Amino acid sequence: MTKLSVNINKIATLRNARGGNRPNVVQAALDCERFGAQGITVHPRPDERHIRYQDVYDLKPVVTTEFNIEGNPTPDFIKLVLDVKPEQVTLVPDAPDAITSNAGWDTLKHKDFLIDVIAQFKEQDIRTSIFVDPIEAQVEGAALTGTDRIELYTEAYAHHYLSDREKAVAPYARAARVAQQVNLGLNAGHDLDLDNLKYLKEKLPNLAEVSIGHALICDALYLGLENTIQLYLRQLNA
Ligand SMILES: CC(=O)[C@@H](O)[C@H](O)COP(=O)(O)O
């Protein structure tokens, strides 16, 4: 089974556009769970333009599914995660001014840094995942950091899916096989949507979890949140 974790950053973006508390991010997380989501993902950034650090503290006591916090492990982020103790932390090497995440870790170059940070989280029984491009050497490098899982960065897959889905998925299928060989759990995310999700899931049999935000929240504007979550779950479980 592949779990669906809903990334609620875009709910926070909408709220922040006006100030105030509409839509209510905590209520939205609870509703996502009520509608079938098996996890809630947040990705706080240093400028707090989406999810704020306070949201993360507010969400922890109420989220009853898997809570996944994503972000670049700056000292502030590490403190937040160690305070909140989510089920999973996903390390993403995004620059503070990047519009969204745009690359995976170089696990070979940053091996010592990742080993140190991952050890801090694992000491507190927080499952770790690191965001990587679908490159076999990077997956092997990830295994040397002590992480429990990797999250494959699926932007390239999503981008090329409509023109040639077989070619688009090939590096991901290879990376997934390497992950299995080196005993790493497998997550995936970025730009996944109702069109491209089912095929990815078919080609990556060991896919444990996807985190989806942007497209899912856009779909919910037209289809409603409950219906949308059900449609995504159907793509994963067809
Ligand atoms: C790691 C990743 O791909 C997501 O966390 C993504 O960066 C979040 O989406 P936003 O950039 O839209 O907040």
Ligand SMILES: NCC(=O)COP(=O)(O)O
């Ligand atoms: N880890 C990926 C994620 O949380 C959501 O990415 P996106 O669906 O907003 O592109």
